[in-house]
Structures are given as structure tokens and as C-alpha cells.
Amino acid sequence: MKHVMPLSPFALEISGLVKRFDRPAVDGLDLAVRTGEFYALLGPNGAGKTTTLRMIAGLLRPDAGMIKVAGIDALADPVKAKQIMAWISDEPMIYDKLTPREYLEFVAGLWGIEPTIAESRAESLLAWLDLAPHAHERCEGFSKGMRQKVALAGALVHDPRVIILDEPLTGLDAGSARQVKGVLRERVDAGGTIIMTTHILEVAERMADRIGVIAHGRLIAEGTLEELRLQAGKTSGGPRDGASLEDTFLALVAEQAQAA
Amino acid sequence: MTPGTAVWFARHESRLAWRDWLSMITAGRRERLRRVVIAILVFATFMHFVAYWMVGRYADAVIDKPVLTTITASILLSWLLMVSQAMESMTRAFYSRSDLDLILASPVAAQRLFAVRIATVAVAVAMMAIPLAAPFIDILIVRGGLRWIGAYGLIVAMGAAAAALAVGFTVALFRIIGPRRTRLVAQVVAAVIGAAFVIGLQVAAILSYGTISRATVLQSRAVLAHAPNLTSIVWWPARAATGDWLALIGVLAVSFALLAAAIALVAPRFGEYAVATTGAGASSVGRTGRQSAFKKISPRRALRRKEWMLLLRDPWLVSQTFMQMLYLIPPAVLLWRSFDDGNGAYNLLVPVLVMAAGQLGGGLAWLAISGEDAPDLVATAPVPARFVLRAKVEAVLGAVAVVFAPLLAVLAILSPWHALVASAGIVVATTAATAIQLWFRSQAKRSQFRRRQVSSRVATFTEAFSSIGWAATAAVAAVSLVLAIAPALIALLVVAGAWIMSPRPAAA
Numbered sequence: 034m035k036h037v038m039p040l041s042p043f044a045l046e047i048s049g050l051v052k053r054f055d056r057p058a059v060d061g062l063d064l065a066v067r068t069g070e071f072y073a074l075l076g077p078n079g080a081g082k083t084t085t086l087r088m089i090a091g092l093l094r095p096d097a098g099m100i101k102v103a104g105i106d107a108l109a110d111p112v113k114a115k116q117i118m119a120w121i122s123d124e125p126m127i128y129d130k131l132t133p134r135e136y137l138e139f140v141a142g143l144w145g146i147e148p149t150i151a152e153s154r155a156e157s158l159l160a161w162l163d164l165a166p167h168a169h170e171r172c173e174g175f176s177k178g179m180r181q182k183v184a185l186a187g188a189l190v191h192d193p194r195v196i197i198l199d200e201p202l203t204g205l206d207a208g209s210a211r212q213v214k215g216v217l218r219e220r221v222d223a224g225g226t227i228i229m230t231t232h233i234l235e236v237a238e239r240m241a242d243r244i245g246v247i248a249h250g251r252l253i254a255e256g257t258l259e260e261l262r263l264q265a266g267k268t269s270g271g272p273r274d275g276a277s278l279e280d281t282f283l284a285l286v287a288e289q290a291q292a293a
Numbered sequence: 294m295t296p297g298t299a300v301w302f303a304r305h306e307s308r309l310a311w312r313d314w315l316s317m318i319t320a321g322r323r324e325r326l327r328r329v330v331i332a333i334l335v336f337a338t339f340m341h342f343v344a345y346w347m348v349g350r351y352a353d354a355v356i357d358k359p360v361l362t363t364i365t366a367s368i369l370l371s372w373l374l375m376v377s378q379a380m381e382s383m384t385r386a387f388y389s390r391s392d393l394d395l396i397l398a399s400p401v402a403a404q405r406l407f408a409v410r411i412a413t414v415a416v417a418v419a420m421m422a423i424p425l426a427a428p429f430i431d432i433l434i435v436r437g438g439l440r441w442i443g444a445y446g447l448i449v450a451m452g453a454a455a456a457a458l459a460v461g462f463t464v465a466l467f468r469i470i471g472p473r474r475t476r477l478v479a480q481v482v483a484a485v486i487g488a489a490f491v492i493g494l495q496v497a498a499i500l501s502y503g504t505i506s507r508a509t510v511l512q513s514r515a516v517l518a519h520a521p522n523l524t525s526i527v528w529w530p531a532r533a534a535t536g537d538w539l540a541l542i543g544v545l546a547v548s549f550a551l552l553a554a555a556i557a558l559v560a561p562r563f564g565e566y567a568v569a570t571t572g573a574g575a576s577s578v579g580r581t582g583r584q585s586a587f588k589k590i591s592p593r594r595a596l597r598r599k600e601w602m603l604l605l606r607d608p609w610l611v612s613q614t615f616m617q618m619l620y621l622i623p624p625a626v627l628l629w630r631s632f633d634d635g636n637g638a639y640n641l642l643v644p645v646l647v648m649a650a651g652q653l654g655g656g657l658a659w660l661a662i663s664g665e666d667a668p669d670l671v672a673t674a675p676v677p678a679r680f681v682l683r684a685k686v687e688a689v690l691g692a693v694a695v696v697f698a699p700l701l702a703v704l705a706i707l708s709p710w711h712a713l714v715a716s717a718g719i720v721v722a723t724t725a726a727t728a729i730q731l732w733f734r735s736q737a738k739r740s741q742f743r744r745r746q747v748s749s750r751v752a753t754f755t756e757a758f759s760s761i762g763w764a765a766t767a768a769v770a771a772v773s774l775v776l777a778i779a780p781a782l783i784a785l786l787v788v789a790g791a792w793i794m795s796p797r798p799a800a801a
Contacts, residue, residue, distance in 0.1 A: 090669075090672075090673050091672065091673055092669060092672050092673065112675045112676065112677055113675070115673055115674060115675040116675035118673065119673070120669055120670075120673040122669055126666060126667040126668065126669050126670060127666070127667055127670075128599070128603060128666050128667060129666065130602065130603045130606040130607055131599070131602065131603070131606075135602070138587050138588075138590075138595075139595050139598075139599050140670065140674075141587060142590040142591070142592060142594070142595025142596075142598075143592045143595055143596070143670075143671070143674035143675075143676060144592075144674060144675060145591075145592060145675070147589070148586065148587035148588055148589050148590075149587070151587050152586060152587040155587070171606070187670065
């Protein structure tokens with residue numbers, strides 16, 4: 034698919050991001066994701082991953098901090114930032130009474146995409162995600178995997194430069210998960226940027242260019258898998274060379290818990 | 294207590310029902326309980342005054358045919374509402390998956406639980422009716438003596454009979470039209486049953502006597518001439534309510550026999566029926582026949598179109614939302630009857646239209662604003678939040694306009710002034726109801742439409758009082774614009790009160 038050339042070397046820049054509910058969920062987070070990068074954000078439950086992504090997507094307003102998406106200040110000009118972003122959560126929120134095609138037409142309308150371009154993209158996305166035979170069926174009878182694919186098609190129909198995904202593979206069967214991963218990889222190869230949280234460490238290990246580990250609302254480690262291993266190995270009992278991401282991740286989180 | 298017995302299941306069910314009820318009246322916040330209890334006591338006291346005003350003078354009435362006719366009609370009306378409630382509960386029991394998998398997979402005799410569950414519907418229906426009827430029965434007891442206590446027994450019997458009928462009807466639907474359609478049909482029928490009797494009596498009153506009063510029909514010579522003798526079994530429920538103990542025992546015996554038969558027949562197969570509902574929704578693949586090209590469309594228009602499509606494609610929501618429109622049938626008949634008459638009928642019509650518009654607007658506004666099934670998608674779209682809200686409000690006003698335009702057009706031909714007042718009232722009442730829903734918006738699934746009142750009692754009451762206020766304003770304005778200032782100010786105060794009490798939206 035055709036892609037707009039990036040304007041900024043960073044798809045996402047976050048600094049001093051804070052969000053408090055009863056306790057701090059995100060506590061002075063700094064993060065930078067390069068354009069064209071597949072970035073995986075890992076962390077234990079309650080670490081602040083989803084809160085962070087929801088603030089980036091414009092679904093939550095931070096208490097403090099700065100968010101820039103492709104150089105656009107997302108807090109000062111959220112509409113402009115949203116124009117180049119897409120958000121997908123673990124629970125696909127689509128309209129049961131619309132067909133996939135109607136859903137894509139609605140999304141295209143919201144993003145103001147030219148009808149001919151939108152229709153062409155919709156057709157190819159539906160075919161690509163094996164949804165074409167169901168394009169005129171209402172989504173109410175769809176499985177979780179099909180619903181997630183409809184949501185993914187909706188996220189891609191406006192050709193976003195930055196795609197934010199919160200646990201997109203949860204509950205998907207092997208075939209659907211592979212299809213979704215393939216679509217995401219293709220987007221990165223085409224110059225798009227993916228920022229994704231996942232608990233499936235194997236996915237992060239195999240797909241991500243860089244991985245960030247977050248705990249208690251702060252970034253505790255960041256880098257390629259090799260860089261993370263090195264970082265974890267500095268502490269006594271840390272993982273050795275060739276350790277899996279799971280070992281590395283657990284060592285980093287344990288180290289942070291001890292420090293706290 | 295031995296696990297797996299009927300008593301053990303009854304304890305389990307009653308605990309769940311109690312917590313569900315508690316959560317419903319406190320909207321999930323236990324700290325509100327004290328305030329809710331005080332509010333209930335105040336309301337109950339107020340209702341006793343209302344009851345004294347309405348039925349106090351009938352406590353010592355001689356039980357003759359007109360009195361029996363009126364009491365029987367009231368009992369029938371109440372019972373139909375109870376049947377409606379029981380059908381709604383029974384449908385939920387069949388289709389709710391919550392714990393059925395656990396129960397059916399466990400090594401206990403599941404029919405015991407299902408027997409308890411059917412009995413629970415009977416108890417719940419009676420328990421819902423008792424608080425509503427209690428003020429009237431209490432006043433009759435105080436003024437007319439203990440004989441009226443039989444009315445409480447009658448309510449229990451009515452609950453049992455309503456549950457028995459609901460079970461029979463739901464199972465019959467299962468067999469005739471299958472589990473896929475039963476849910477929708479049962480819920481629509483339940484709603485129609487609840488409204489049909491009232492509407493039928495009003496239409497009969499209008500056609501026969503030109504008034505909207507139900508009592509006119511019930512007390513008419515024509516009805517009394519066809520009413521059976523005083524010794525007839527038809528009067529047993531009414532006699533049971535007025536203290537005829539033999540009649541009460543008879544009514545209770547018949548009702549409990551019906552319930553026992555329903556339980557005995559259905560409980561052993563309840564699991565089978567419930568399992569049949571699994572995937573009933575999944576198999577309902579609706580298809581749109583044509584493939585039209587994508588159209589150039591603004592975000593606002595896309596949102597409006599989406600709201601209308603979602604509403605039109607959901608027959609259950611359409612039935613629930615437009616059920617209130619059934620109450621427009623009597624005024625429509627009145628309008629038709631009054632084609633050659635003067636202003637009297639139009640003065641009556643204007644507030645009915647305004648009230649109905651307010652209620653419809655409130656329901657549609659909840660669906661459009663709170664019942665957004667893809668809130669993240671809309672929130673992450675590059676459209677300012679105010680545009681989204683404006684589009685949704687436009688969708689609501691558009692739907693209300695479509696419903697009321699034909700009635701207003703007819704009224705405009707008959708009386709342009711009344712049509713003008715009604716139109717203004719409809720716009721204001723709909724806008725006010727929409728604004729209240731906007732101020733109290735909270736994210737919910739559209740399928741929770743029936744339970745939307747739970748999320749905010751303040752929104753529910755202010756929306757209702759606002760509609761009543763604007764209806765009163767329109768009624769007075771039809772006669773005198775100057776006099777309408779007072780009710781308009783009261784309605785404005787209600788709306789302002791709603792705004793003051795509304796939660797401040799969290800920044801997003």
C-alpha cells in the first residue's frame with residue numbers, strides 16, 4: 034500500500050508523562066519511538082501500559098507531560114494527531130448491526146477519506162484479511178478473531194502512519210494471529226510505525242525492533258533483545274547470553290521490584 | 294444445609310437476587326444505601342397520601358357490579374403488567390448464560406435449580422408489585438378494615454399465575470418459532486401486553502364517549518349490561534381482594550397449581566431449552582443485499598447515518614424505543630374523532646405529543662450518546678468531540694421529527710396554532726431530554742437499554758419531570774402564552790437542577 038513519507042524522525046515522543054487514578058498509573062514516563070519502528074511495550078499487570086497507550090491515542094488526558102505524534106503535539110492539537118493514528122484494543126469494538134464493508138465506510142467517513150480511495154482500500158483489506166466472503170454479513174455473528182480482523186481493517190482503511198495496539202492478539206486462534214502479525218509486519222515494512230503491548234513475549238521477541246519494559250508507570254529498560262539481555266545481566270542472577278525474552282523480562286521486573 | 298438441594302439453590306438464588314437489587318437501587322455504590330432508604334421512605338409516605346386521595350373514599354363501598362367491574366379491570370391491568378414483567382424475566386433466565394454452563398456441567402440435579410429459578414420469577418414479580426400496591430391497600434385497610442388485607446394475598450396469587458403463564462408462553466414460542474426468534478418476539482409481546490390493555494380501554498372510551506377516561510368505559514351501561522352475575526367465578530379475584538376468604542383461597546389454589554404444573558413440566562427440560570439458546574445470536578447472520586459504492590460523506594453525516602442504521606436494524610431496540618409511541622394511539626384516535634370538533638381535543642393532544650416526544654428523545658439520546666458500541670473508535674477519530682456530540686443530537690432530533698411530523702401535519706391542517714405550540718414543545722422537550730442524557734452520559738452497551746435508569750436515578754427522574762414540565766407548559770401555552778411562563782420556569786428549573794447535579798465530565 035502507498036504510504037505518506039514521514040515528516041519527523043520520531044513517530045512518538047513522550048516526556049514526563051503522568052497519570053494518577055487512586056495511585057500513579059503512569060509516573061513520569063519518557064519514551065521515544067522512531068518512525069518505521071515496531072516497538073513492543075512490555076510490563077506486568079498494572080504497570081501502566083494500557084494507560085500510556087490510551088493517553089497517546091487521545092482516550093485519556095494526562096495529568097502532566099508531553100506527547101508528540103510524528104512531531105505533532107497531540108495534547109495541543111489532538112485532531113491533527115488523530116488523523117495519522119489508529120488505535121486497536123484487545124476487545125474489538127465494532128457495531129454488531131453493521132457489515133464489515135459498512136463499518137469501513139463509516140470509518141472512512143470519520144477520517145474524511147476520499148470515497149474512491151477508501152473503497153479500493155476497503156476491498157483490498159477485506160480480501161487480505163479473508164473477510165471478503167463476509168463483507169455483507171452483519172458482524173453480530175462473528176467470532177472474536179473475525180471481529181478483531183474487522184477492527185484491524187478499520188484501523189488500516191485510513192492508512193495511518195502510527196498504529197497503536199493494546200494486546201491485539203488476545204483470544205485469537207493461531208491462524209488469525211498469524212494473519213494479524215503479517216499485516217502488522219507489512220505496515221512496518223511500508224514505513225509505518227507500530228507501538229504494541231503484549232503479554233505474548235514470543236511475539237515481541239520475534240517481531241519487535243525494540244522493546245520497552247515498563248513497571249510502576251516508569252520505563253525500566255529499553256532496547257533490542259540483546260541490549261535488554263545485557264542490561265538484565267548486569268545484576269547478579271541475571272540471564273546469561275542467549276536467554277529468552279521471558280527470562281530477561283522476569284529478571285528486569287524482579288530487579289525493579291527489589292529496588293522498589 | 295445440604296448442597297444441591299432445592300433449599301440450598303433457593304438460598305443461592307435469593308442471595309444473588311438481593312445483591313442484584315441492592316446494586317440496582319444504589320447504582321453499585323453501597324454508601325448511597327442510607328440516602329436511598331430515606332428516599333424510599335419519603336416516597337412511600339407521599340404515595341400513601343396519593344392513595345388516600347385516590348381510593349380512600351372507596352374503602353367502605355358496597356360491593357356491587359360497578360365496583361366489582363372497576364376492581365376486576367384494575368386487577369386485570371395490573372396482572373397483565375405482571376405477566377409482561379414475568380415474560381421479560383423468563384426470557385432473561387433462558388438466554389442469560391451467566392452461570393448455566395457451570396450448573397449444567399456440575400454433578401447436581403439441575404432441574405432443582407431451574408424449579409427454584411422459575412419460582413423466583415413468581416416471587417420477584419409479586420415483590421415488585423407489592424411496593425406499588427401497598428399504599429393503596431394500606432389506606433383501604435386503615436379506612437375499611439382488615440378485610441382488605443386479602444389484596445396482599447391476591448398479589449401473591451397473581452405473581453404465581455403470571456410466572457406460570459410466562460413459562461408456558463416462552464416454551465410455546467421455543468417450540469413454534471425456535472430459540473433464535475423467541476427472545477425478540479417474547480420481549481416485544483411482553484411490552485405490548487403491558488401497554489395494550491390501557492390503550493385498548495382508552496381507545497374504546499374515545500370511540501364510544503369521546504373522552505380519554507378508562508373509567509367512563511368501565512362504568513358504562515353497555516359494559517355493566519354484559520357483566521356476569523355477582524355470583525360468577527369471574528369476580529373471584531375482585532372478591533379475594535375485598536376480603537372474601539373463600540375466593541382468596543380459591544384464587545391462591547388455582548394460581549399455585551398453575552405454577553406447580555409449569556415447574557413440573559418445564560424444569561426438567563429447562564437446561565435443554567437454555568442450551569438451545571446458545572449461539573442463537575451467532576446464527577442470525579443479517580445480510581445487506583446490495584453493494585453500493587462508498588459515498589463522499591462528512592464525519593457528522595457518517596455519525597448520523599450510523600445511528601439511524603443501528604437503530605433501524607435492531608428490531609428489539611426499535612420495539613423498546615418506540616413502545617412509548619403506542620401511547621400515541623389514543624391521542625391519534627382522539628385527533629381523528631375530533632376532526633370536526635373544536636379546540637378541546639387539541640388542547641388535550643398538545644401535552645400528550647410533547648410528553649411522548651420528550652420520552653422518545655430521552656431514550657434515543659441514551660442510545661446515541663451512552664450506548665455507543667465503539668466508543669474508542671469515535672474518540673480516536675480526527676473529529677472534535679463537540680462535532681461528534683452535535684451529530685448524535687442531530688440524529689436524535691431527526692428521528693423524533695420523523696415520528697412526529699405526520700401527526701403535526703394533520704394537526705396543522707386542523708389547528709395551526711396548536712400545531713405550532715406542539716412543535717415548539719416537542720423541540721424543547723426533546724432538546725431538554727437529550728441535554729440531560731448528555732450531562733449524565735456514561736459508557737454502556739446498547740443491549741443495556743432497558744437498565745439505563747440504573748446508572749443514574751437523577752437523570753431518569755429529571756428527564757421524566759422535564760418532559761412533564763414541558764408538556765404542562767405546552768398545554769397551558771395552547772390556551773394562554775402568558776400563563777405558560779410559570780410552568781416553563783418550573784421546567785427550566787428542573788433542567789437547570791439536572792445540570793447542577795450532573796457529574797463533571799472527566800477530561801479526555
